[in-house]
Amino acid sequence: MGNPIENFENSNRLRQRAHQIIPGGCHTYAKGDDQYPILSPGFIASGSGCHVRDVDGNEYIEYGMGNRAVGLGHAYPPVVKAAKAQLDLGCNFTRPSGLEVDCATAFLDIIKTADMVKFCKNGSDATSAAIRLARAVTGRDLIARCSDHPFFSTDDWFIGTTEMNAGIPKVIQNLTLGFRYNDLSSVQDLLTRHRGEIAAFILEPARNEGPKDGFLHKLQDLCHQNGALLILDEMITGFRWDIGGAQKAYGIVPDLSCFGKALGNGFSVSALAGKREFMALGGLEQTSKPRVFLLSTTHGAETHALAAAIATIKVYRNEPVISHLVEQGKVLTAAIGQIAVAHGVDKYFGVQGHPACLSYFTLDDQAKPSQAFRSLFLQETIRRGLIAPSLVVSYAHGKEDVAKTLDAIDAAMAIYKKALENGVGKYLVGRPSNVVFRRFNRLKLKTSADPVAENTL
Structure with missing residues (x-):
């Protein structure tokens, strides 16, 4: 090179x-x-x-x-062209844009396991909305997240479970529990110790390894038997495992799922999708239960980002x-x-x-x-x-x-x-890199612009 x-x-x-x-x-x-x-x-x-x-x-x-x-x-030219064309028409209005319907239609045409979708700007918004919705559906407070998967949200319900939890009240930290991927016994243990208290289990469909022995389906069965929802975080697996997400690849229908990252090929757009019976609680038509403040962001449906998402989906549908x-x-x-x-x-x-x-x-x-x-x-x-x-x-x-x-x-x-x-x-010049989730910065961060960038191994 x-x-x-x-x-x-x-x-x-x-x-x-x-x-x-x-x-x-x-x-x-x-x-x-x-x-x-x-x-x-x-x-x-x-x-x-x-x-x-x-x-x-x-x-x-x-x-x-x-x-x-x-x-x-x-x-990527088709995506950039679509976003640029929309920017010339304006990107944010007092009322919704027709692109919101167009993008939702295009999205649900490929994510066939979902009935409804709501767009936002980043993955944390989507997963945290899913957590809020699951709590509203079940009337329960506790959340179980997969401890083997490194990141779900910037919000307190997840960050409170990491080493970098300064500023998050203990009472919030205690509301999120951990289970292990491909380990049904860890799931069953939580359900036994917190019977009737867990609102949802959230995990990525796969990470470095995929589900073994029908893990996802068995997890879903345990969730439903115990009145909890199954939430799949498809930020990474979506648009990589299959155009319909890992849920399509593995043949499972989650209660709720979250997409982002590659949805707009780098433009800021993410999505919470799921079954109508749950998603409708954030709508205007249901009257039997209290309304859920699902997602409401000023920039959640910026038209250029939705145009980029529509163009991205089109490429995925038409090209290999x-x-x-x-x-x-x-x-x-x-x-x-x-x-x-x-x-x-x-x-x-x-x-x-x-x-x-x-x-x-x-x-x-x-x-x-x-x-x-x-x-x-x-x-x-x-x-x-x-x-x-x-x-x-x-x-x-x-x-x-x-x-x-x-x-x-x-x-x-x-x-x-x-x-x-x-x-x-x-052979390594200067200090090594570090993990993101650490409680303290042990060493002063040096760059090659410092007078001395010594090894600190």
Whole structure:
């Protein structure tokens, strides 16, 4: 991929200013400086397809794809054209736009397990509305969330269960319980200990592994037998497992489900969908139960975002997007596995997950999960023109992109091997990255713009 990328002068200057005026230096924790090595681009200037350019003019093949929100590729022409056309007509009015009906129709045409849908701007809005609705339906307070799935919402009901729960009252924290994926005994244990108290179970349909032995269907049976709702969070699996979501792939009809991310190919739009008997509680026609304040956001149905969603859905319906994602993911999985074996690091580095939504694990010389080795892998692939916090492909990732990716990973694995033999501190510049959900910042965050960026491993 040419000369190693080592110049981040403009990024480092912006970093200094960003941390002075923005808590965390950005507006999404997963994009923060603590998630990347010191030698990394801090700010992206533009993107096209699966390629991005940082503020220093460095070019990369990207595999984060906007935290999985960009399924077709950056600035995908039909989607951008639809959004631009709508912007010329205005994006927000005093009364609803006809696009709200059009988009709901297009959405429900592909998510056939749902009867009604309501749009909003981000995934947290949708999942929190689902929680509120489940509590209203059941008259219960407790929520059970899958402890194996890392993120559901920025709201208190979920953040209170993490290490980063400062500012959330204990009484709120105690209302959310945890169960394990593919572990019905953990579900049954909660139902026994909190009989008649749990309003809903919420989980992703799949993560790094899929449901085993009919887990989702058996979970749903237990929910319904005990008067609880089943909520599927399809922020990631939607528009990757199947055009109809993982619920279609696995043949299950949830009570409520939440979509977002790739729904608008990067435009801000998400959705709460579900059965009419539940969703109608947030409407104007039912009179038998108290009204539910379901979702009401000034920007929830911005017309350009809905136009982008309609255009995105059209592409997914007319082109082989899902099959392309799966095919490229399978190629990456097989080839990277071979590269790891060739370098003798296959016990320490590997690819996991659904082909359309791959991640990787990094282990140290003791075969324990290591942020330092993760940072080293990121550092070395960034130097070679990749931004790969995950290995999530888009419709824009072609054969040439994948070939360049494999070359970069091959070279990075050679450094990984040396680090296993000689110590990661000899190769990683500065401090390692860190997990998002931590109670304290133990170390001062340094960037390569600091006078000294010493190792702190």
